[in-house]
Amino acid sequence: MSKPDSKQLRVVAIGGGTGLSTLLRGLKRYVAAPGTKPLSPENCSNIPCLIRELSAIVTVTDDGGSSGRLREDLNMLPPGDVRNCMVALSEDEHMLSRLFQHRFASGDLQGHSFGNLFLAALTGITGDFAQAVQTSSQILATRGRIYPSTTSYATLAAQMDDGSLVYGETNITASKRSIVELMLEPADAGPLPESLEAIANADLITLGPGSLYTSLITNLLVRGIPEALAASKATRVYICNLMTQANESLGLTASQHIEKILDHAGAQIFDYALVNIAPLRRETIVQYAREGQEPIEADLERIRSLGVEPITGNFAHEGEVLRHSYEHVAETVLQLALKR
Known part of the structure; x- marks a missing residue:
């Protein structure tokens, strides 16, 4: 170029x-x-x-896996997609990728990734998910800013081709019906x-x-x-x-x-x-x-x-x-x- x-x-x-x-x-x-x-x-x-x-x-509407568990247990926004963006924009991507994508294999933390827990801890310290994202971005020296699309605790709902309503991203993705319209609640x-x-x-x-x-x-x-x-x-x-x-x-x-x-x-x-x-x-x-x-x-x-x-x-x-x-x-x- x-x-x-x-x-x-x-x-x-x-x-x-x-x-x-x-x-x-x-x-x-x-x-x-x-x-x-x-x-x-x-x-x-x-x-x-x-x-x-x-x-x-x-x-920030994921409700499955580690993100979904933290969302439900801590009443916080799901951190998974944000975590992936932090790793992608970080200076030392190789090591951070290994660290942040590491998933615990046993015990109470089984299935959780370190990166998700890191963001959950910072959210608890700052009291605000968006602030936690900015703080972690500074710590990781990311080459860009990361914003959650909303700070509201929002849930996806979808009207399917048979007229039914399906709630939650995981259920929507798993449905065998075709999506006609997607909605956000609130x-x-x-x-x-x-x-x-x-x-x-x-x-x-x-x-x-x-x-x-x-x-x-x-x-x-x-x-x-x-x-x-x-x-x-x-x-x-x-x-x-x-x-x-x-x-x-x-x-x-x-x-x-x-x-x-x-x-x-x-x-x-x-x-x-x-x-x-x-x-x-x-x-x-x-x-x-x-x-x-x-x-x-x-x-x-x-x-x-x-x-x-x-x-x-x-x-x-x-x-x-x-x-x-x-x-x-x-x-x-x-x-x-x-x-x-």
Whole structure:
């Protein structure tokens, strides 16, 4: 990537799950290390320090596993997705990843990860989950700010295609029915003012990749966030998933993913959509077919008809698991913002 005229961007990445933390690994390479000169190339892994401020807005509706237990036992927001983002943005990611992802195998702590307990302890000390996240980010010298999408103790509810209502993220994900509409209870759950400020000041905003409903749309149910995205003058990019997901997006094309998001947002919140068009290896397709998943159809003309310009390419990394190539995705979205 060629170095622009010292132009630096304010970037906001919205999502949850492994999709958001994967993207943050790519974006953080363009952020100067804490306490160093922002425009010093050696502080950005020998690439231009293109990002002035990096903010992540993270879903906090998980009610399963360690996060769900802490949510219920301590009446706190679930820390799992936030923990993953902290690790992704930290300076010493390898060691912290091992430490924060470590799960206790026995005793009363069985199933809990150290990172979740760390955030729970800081929440108890500060009395505020959002403050605990900021404090831990300072301790870990993260290259960005992390905000929970809401500080309300919120629960997901979904109306299914048979008219039934399912409550809780775990139950929604496990349901065999298709989701018609996702809701947040309380419906007036509000965001942190810092999140709205970051969106208002952003030059680039991304949504995705991640589970269509439980990682992406859930953020758009928070009061004020879709309105802020619609009003933003930033370059707004949807990063499309590589595969459909059973119980959330089975059979949906790329444009249908976008339609579901726009329907819940109630406004146009995208300028571009990053869509993988490179064929996947047969072994990968067979592996994911066992889980009822298949590559997402790139119906580009239908995407354009929604007022969104598709950006196509090979954005997949096929390892033991299929993930986005975070280096390529990060470079592509940054170039889009710089051109505008």
